[in-house]
Amino acid sequence: KAGVTQTPRYLIKTRGQQVTLSCSPISGHRSVSWYQQTPGQGLQFLFEYFSETQRNKGNFPGRFSGRQFSNSRSEMNVSTLELGDSALYLCASSGPGQGNYGYTFGSGTRLTVV
Amino acid sequence: QKEVEQNSGPLSVPEGAIASLNCTYSDRGSQSFFWYRQYSGKSPELIMSIYSNGDKEDGRFTAQLNKASQYVSLLIRDSQPSDSATYLCAALQGAQKLVFGQGTRLTINP
Numbered sequence: 228k229a230g231v232t233q234t235p236r237y238l239i240k241t242r243g244q245q246v247t248l249s250c251s252p253i254s255g256h257r258s259v260s261w262y263q264q265t266p267g268q269g270l271q272f273l274f275e276y277f278s279e280t281q282r283n284k285g286n287f288p289g290r291f292s293g294r295q296f297s298n299s300r301s302e303m304n305v306s307t308l309e310l311g312d313s314a315l316y317l318c319a320s321s322g323p324g325q326g327n328y329g330y331t332f333g334s335g336t337r338l339t340v341v
Numbered sequence: 342q343k344e345v346e347q348n349s350g351p352l353s354v355p356e357g358a359i360a361s362l363n364c365t366y367s368d369r370g371s372q373s374f375f376w377y378r379q380y381s382g383k384s385p386e387l388i389m390s391i392y393s394n395g396d397k398e399d400g401r402f403t404a405q406l407n408k409a410s411q412y413v414s415l416l417i418r419d420s421q422p423s424d425s426a427t428y429l430c431a432a433l434q435g436a437q438k439l440v441f442g443q444g445t446r447l448t449i450n451p
Binding site for chain 1: 429440441
């Protein structure tokens with residue numbers, strides 16, 4: 228069974244640009260969450276989607292947005308990139324068989340803003 | 342006060358010994374708790390989940406939950422060098438949001 232797939236694995240962007248990251252959940256999983264991981268702040272929740280609806284959002288500025296498609300694939304977008312947005316962005320999916328919301332993470336997208 | 346707190350370590354344990362990792366949480370509404378293992382440069386991997394007070398065992402791993410004390414722990418028996426990693430404690434808030442501690446870096450010394 229394929230795991231959570233995130234693309235691309237690595238990205239280098241310039242300040243002020245925007246970026247779109249993609250996540251394909253495990254087949255059959257309908258809940259997709261996004262997290263940002265930095266050495267200073269650790270793992271922080273960005274948002275969660277279920278059946279194309281955002282159910283929860285973390286404390287991030289409006290430059291961070293996301294969406295989910297009917298096939299449960301999800302994208303997150305960061306506009307007007309800042310140096311502080313450099314981080315590992317992780318997508319996680321949850322669904323039947325995970326047992327009460329255990330989330331499986333993808334390999335992540337390492338974003339570097341220069 | 343952080344919502345989920347862990348000792349950042351590093352915690353150093355000799356091979357074959359028991360490694361004990363601890364975590365406290367502040368939200369009494371949290372009902373589900375998870376331990377993730379993260380190797381350097383990799384993404385977190387779910388190793389244990391626990392929802393009820395008491396112990397839950399899976400192979401060499403035992404998770405313990407005490408909701409009255411708002412305390413979660415992970416014991417690793419017969420520690421192996423391959424267990425060297427950062428261990429992340431997470432509490433589920435509102436059924437959708439995982440809140441993570443800062444992680445405990447564990448080193449198993451051969």
